[in-house]
Amino acid sequence: xxxxxxxxxxxxxxxxxxxxxxxxxxxxxxxxxxxxxxxxxxxxxxxxxxxxxxxxxxxxxxxxxxxxxxxxxxxxxxxxxxxxxxxxxxxxxxxxxxxxxxxxxxxxxxxxxxxxxxxxxxxxxxxxxxxxxxxxxxxxxxxxxxxxxxxxxxxxxxxxxxxxxxxxxxxxxxxxxxxxxxxxxxxxxxxxxxxxxxxxxxxxxxxxxxxxxxxxxxxxxxxxxxxxxxxxxxxxxxxxxxxxxxxxxxxxxxxxxxxxxxxxxxxxxxxxxxxxxxxxxxxxxxxxxxxxxxxxxxxxxxxxxxxxxxxxxxxxxxxxxxxxxxxxxxxxxxxxxxxxxxxxxxxxxxxxxxxxxxxxxxxxxxxxxxxxxxxxxxxxxxxxxxxxxxxxxxxxxxxxxxxxxxxxxxxxxxxxxxxxxxxxxxxxxxxxxxxxxxxxxxxxxxxxxxxxxxxxxxxxxxxxxxxxxxxxxxxxxxxxxxxxxxxxxxxxxxxxxxxxxxxxxxxxxxxxxxxxxxxxxxxxxxxxxxxxxxxxxxxxxxxxxxxxxxxxxxxxxxxxxxxxxxxxxxxxxxxxxxxxxxxxxxxxxxxxxxxxxxxxxxxxxxxxxxxxxxxxxxxxxxxxxxxxxxxxxxxxxxxxxxxxxxxxxxxxxxxxxxxxxxxxxxx
Numbered sequence: 001x002x003x004x005x006x007x008x009x010x011x012x013x014x015x016x017x018x019x020x021x022x023x024x025x026x027x028x029x030x031x032x033x034x035x036x037x038x039x040x041x042x043x044x045x046x047x048x049x050x051x052x053x054x055x056x057x058x059x060x061x062x063x064x065x066x067x068x069x070x071x072x073x074x075x076x077x078x079x080x081x082x083x084x085x086x087x088x089x090x091x092x093x094x095x096x097x098x099x100x101x102x103x104x105x106x107x108x109x110x111x112x113x114x115x116x117x118x119x120x121x122x123x124x125x126x127x128x129x130x131x132x133x134x135x136x137x138x139x140x141x142x143x144x145x146x147x148x149x150x151x152x153x154x155x156x157x158x159x160x161x162x163x164x165x166x167x168x169x170x171x172x173x174x175x176x177x178x179x180x181x182x183x184x185x186x187x188x189x190x191x192x193x194x195x196x197x198x199x200x201x202x203x204x205x206x207x208x209x210x211x212x213x214x215x216x217x218x219x220x221x222x223x224x225x226x227x228x229x230x231x232x233x234x235x236x237x238x239x240x241x242x243x244x245x246x247x248x249x250x251x252x253x254x255x256x257x258x259x260x261x262x263x264x265x266x267x268x269x270x271x272x273x274x275x276x277x278x279x280x281x282x283x284x285x286x287x288x289x290x291x292x293x294x295x296x297x298x299x300x301x302x303x304x305x306x307x308x309x310x311x312x313x314x315x316x317x318x319x320x321x322x323x324x325x326x327x328x329x330x331x332x333x334x335x336x337x338x339x340x341x342x343x344x345x346x347x348x349x350x351x352x353x354x355x356x357x358x359x360x361x362x363x364x365x366x367x368x369x370x371x372x373x374x375x376x377x378x379x380x381x382x383x384x385x386x387x388x389x390x391x392x393x394x395x396x397x398x399x400x401x402x403x404x405x406x407x408x409x410x411x412x413x414x415x416x417x418x419x420x421x422x423x424x425x426x427x428x429x430x431x432x433x434x435x436x437x438x439x440x441x442x443x444x445x446x447x448x449x450x451x452x453x454x455x456x457x458x459x460x461x462x463x464x465x466x467x468x469x470x471x472x473x474x475x476x477x478x479x480x481x482x483x484x485x486x487x488x489x490x491x492x493x494x495x496x497x498x499x500x501x502x503x504x505x506x507x508x509x510x511x512x513x514x515x516x517x518x519x520x521x522x523x524x525x526x527x528x529x530x531x532x533x534x535x536x537x538x539x540x541x542x543x544x545x546x547x548x549x550x551x552x553x554x555x556x557x558x559x560x561x562x563x564x565x566x567x568x569x570x571x572x573x574x575x576x577x578x579x580x581x582x583x584x585x586x587x588x589x590x591x592x593x594x595x596x597x598x599x600x601x602x603x604x605x606x607x608x609x610x611x612x613x614x615x616x617x618x619x620x621x622x623x624x625x626x627x628x629x630x631x632x633x634x635x636x637x638x639x640x641x642x643x644x645x646x647x648x649x650x651x652x653x654x655x656x657x658x659x660x661x662x663x664x665x666x667x
Contacts, residue, residue: 008225011046011294012038013280014081016253019073020276021287022094022101024267029095029103032250032263033071036222037156037187040246043228044154044185045078045301052305053083056112059334060312062151063114063130063426067123068158068187069104070265075113076101081295083302084112092288107425107453115425116453119445121164122418124184127153128170129422129431131179131241135402136377137428141330146319148312148330152181152236157243159189159197162205166445169415174241175213178399182241183232187222189250195261206245215242222248253280333375333428336456336512342372343506349498351529358520358562359462361498363388365505366432370394370405373509377423378432378458379407381416386522387434387462413439417446417459424455430509434460436468437477437519440484450515451489457515458508464494465617466652467523467563472642481618484517485590493589494519496565497528499536500588507540507592519562523645526566533569533584542593543585543604549573550581556611556663559585559626564615564654571659580667583609587626611666617654632662 019034034041050062066075073094079086086100093099100110104118114130117123130153138149161167174182186205190197206216215238217231228246235242251263253276268276274284283289320327332339346368349361370376370391377397380387390406397404409416416433423431433443440447440461450457466476484492491514493504501520508516528546530536538544546565548554549572556575558568565586572582585604587593593601605612605626612631614623620635627633634653641648649655 007293007297008042010291011297012042012223013282014290014294015042015074015077017277017282018077018080018091018288018290020268020273022073022076022091024270024273025092025287026095027267029073029267030070030265031073031254031268032189032191032265033068033158033187034074034077035254035258035263036189036248036250036252037071037074037246038252039223039225040156040185040187040228040248041074041078043225043232045082046298047229048232049154050151050305050308051082051301052309053079053112053302054306055309056084058309058312059427060149060151063127063153065115065117065123065127065153065155066105067117067127067155067161068120069117069123072101072103072105075105076110079110079112081290081298083299086111088288088290115422116449119449120158120160121166121170122421122445122449123155124157124161124167125170125415125418125446126422126425127155127182127184128174128179129419129424130426131174131182132177132397132407132419133423133426133429134181135179136397136405139402140374141326143319143323146315146322148316148319152183155184156187157184158187159192159201162186163201166414166418169412170418171209171214172212173410173412173415173419175209177397178213178239179241180239183235184241184243185228186243186245187248188245189248191250191259191261191264193261193264209243213240215240217242217244219244219246222246223252255279336427338373338510343369343509346502346506348502349527351531352527355524355526356498357522357524358495358498358501359386359388359522361501362460362462362505362518362520363390365502367392369505369509373430375428376430376432376509377405377407378420378434379409380434381409381413381439382411383435386436387460389432389434389460409433413442414446417443417450420457421446421450421453421455424450424457425453430456430458432458432460434462436463436475437461437480438463438475440477440480440517447484447490447515447517448487451487454489454513455515456512459515459517460520461517462520463522464519464562465521466636466640466648467521467617467645469522469645469648470642473639476640477618478636478639479619481519481616482622485622489514491516491589491591492519493517493539493592494562495539495588496560496562496586497525497536499527499530500539500586503536503539504588521563523563525563528565528569538586539588540592541596541600542589542591543587545583545604546586547572547584548581549576549584550579552581554583554606554609555581556613556666557583557585557605557609558613558615558659558663559587560615561587562616564617567654567656567659568613568615570656571663574656574660575663587614613659613663613666615654615659617649617652632666634659634662
C-alpha cells in the first residue's frame with residue numbers, strides 16, 4: 001500500500017505540508033519542528049487528547065502545550081484539522097496582520113491555544129503549573145463515588161526548551177511533587193539554530209530527568225505512531241511525570257535541508273517543498289491541500305469530543321445532585337467569578353506611628369482573603385518567612401497532600417513564575433508567587449508572558465528598596481520598580497501603609513485580565529491616621545490626594561509611593577507650619593492612575609501647580625512625567641550600600657529635612 005493510499009500516513013503528511021505551506025506562503029517561520037513532529041502530534045491528538053473543539057473551555061479537557069512555540073504552524077494545523085474555530089483561510093494568513101495565526105501561539109487570540117509560548121522553557125514550566133492545579137482541584141472536588149477533575153497535560157518540548165534554566169527549575173519541582181498527570185514528548189532532533197546540539201548541549205538528558213524523579217521513556221523513531229502510542233500508554237500508568245524522548249529529524253522530508261539547521265527557521269523554498277511533496281506522493285500543484293477523507297478522519301476528534309464532554313456533563317449533573325454546594329463552587333471557580341461581597345470585612349488597621357512593614361500587613365491580608373476565597377493558592381521561592389506568604393489555615397502542597405494551598409517553590413524564581421502562570425492558564429485558582437523585589441529579574445521572562453497573556457497572576461515582591469539595609473547593593477532593588485512599570489499590562493502597586501496594602505490585594509484579586517505586582521517593604525511603615533488624611537480607597541485610582549495642608553490653594557505638590565509617603569507627610573506639615581499650602585499625594589500605581597479620566601488626573605495633579613516634588617527610593621527615571629519641567633525628583637542615581645536602613649535613607653536623601661529643603665528651594 002502506497003503512502004498516498006494509507007489514511008494515517010496521509011493524515012500525518014497533511015499536518016506536515018499544511019504547516020510547510022503556511023511558512024512558505026508567509027515567507028517567514030519555522031518549518032522544521034512541524035515537519036519533524038507531525039507523527040507525534042498526530043498520535044497525541046487522535047489517540048489520547050481529551051478535548052472538545054466545539055467547546056475549548058470544557059473544564060475537564062486535557063491541556064496541550066506546544067512549548068517550542070516557534071513551530072506554531074503545527075498547532076494551527078492541528079486546531080484547524082480537528083475542528084476548532086480556526087479556518088483554513090487563517091492558516092493561509094499565517095504571520096499576517098490581524099490573523100489568528102501569529103508567529104508564536106498567543107493565549108486568548110486563537111481558539112484552542114492553551115498557552116502563550118515562544119520564549120523557550122516557558123511552556124514546559126506552564127505545564128507544571130497546570131498539573132499542580134489539576135491535582136489540587138481533584139483533591140478538593142472529587143468524591144469517592146464521583147470524579148469530575150481528571151485530565152492530563154501534554155506538551156511537545158524541544159532541545160531549546162531543555163537548555164533553558166527555567167525548564168530545569170520547573171522540571172525539578174515537578175519530579176519532587178510526583179505530578180503523574182504530566183506527559184512531555186521531547187522532540188530530540190539534535191539541531192538548534194547554530195547547528196548540531198553537540199556544539200553546546202551534550203549532557204545525558206535522560207539521566208538528568210531520571211535524577212529529577214521523572215519516568216524516562218524512549219522512542220527511537222519519531223515517525224512511528226505505534227511506538228509513540230505505546231510510550232504514552234506506559235507514561236499514563238506511572239505516578240511520576242514522564243518525558244518521552246522521541247528521536248526525530250528536523251524538517252523531515254525536505255530533500256536537502258532535513259536534519260540541518262537550515263530547516264529550523266526559514267521557509268523551505270518552493271523547489272525544496274515541491275520535491276518533498278513529490279517524494280511523499282503528495283500533490284505538488286495545490287497549496288494547503290487537505291484530502292476529504294483525511295479531514296473527515298480528523299473531524300472525528302470533534303464529534304468524539306462532543307460525546308466525551310456530554311458524558312462528563314451527565315456525570316457532573318449527578319454530582320450536582322449529590323453535592324450541590326461543591327458543584328456550585330466548582331462552576332464559580334472555573335468561571336473565575338468571586339462570590340458577591342467576598343472581600344468585605346478584610347482587616348482594617350488602626351493608625352499607628354510605628355506601624356508595620358507592608359510585607360507583614362500583606363501576610364495578614366493574605367490569610368484574611370484565604371479564609372474567604374479557597375481558590376487563593378501560592379507560595380514563595382524559599383522566602384515564605386520573609387515574604388509572609390504562608391496561608392496559616394492550610395498545609396503545603398506535596399505529593400501526599402495535594403489539598404495543600406502553600407507551595408514550596410524552592411530557590412527557583414523563574415520556574416516559580418512559569419508555574420504560577422500555568423496555574424492561571426488552567427483556571428480555578430487565584431495563584432501568587434513571591435520573592436524579594438531584587439530577584440524579580442530572575443523571573444522577568446515569566447512576568448512578561450503573564451502580561452502578554454492577560455493572566456491574573458499575582459506577584460508579591462518584598463524588601464522593596466535600600467530599606468533592606470545591611471545586605472547591601474546586591475540585594476537592594478534600585479532600578480527594579482521602574483523597570484516593572486515598563487511592562488505593558490502589568491499593574492504595579494506600591495502601597496504606603498497597611499490599609500493601602502489591603503486595598504492593593506483587593507485590586508489584585510479583582511483583576512481578571514492582567515497580572516499584578518505588589519511592591520512591599522521590609523521596614524516598618526507608619527499606619528496613616530485616616531481620620532486626618534484621605535481614605536485609602538483612593539489607591540484604586542492609582543494616585544489620590546491624601547491631604548491639602550494650609551488655608552490657600554496648593555502652592556506645591558509633594559507626591560510619593562510606599563514608604564516615602566510618610567516622608568512627604570512630615571515634610572508637608574513642616575512647610576505648612578511656615579505658612580505654605582501643600583498638596584500631599586499618595587501615588588501607589590502609575591498604571592491605575594493612567595487609566596483614569598483626564599479630569600480626575602487634573603483634579604489630583606492640578607496643572608496650575610508647577611512646583612512639584614516626587615519622592616521614591618528608586619531610580620528617578622519616569623517621574624518627570626508627573627513632576628513636569630519645573631519639578632524635582634528625590635530618588636536614586638546609584639546602587640545602595642551596606643548599612644542599617646535608617647543610615648541609608650539619611651545618606652541617600654530620603655529624610656524629612658532633605659525633602660523640606662528641596663521644597664524650600666522651589667520657592
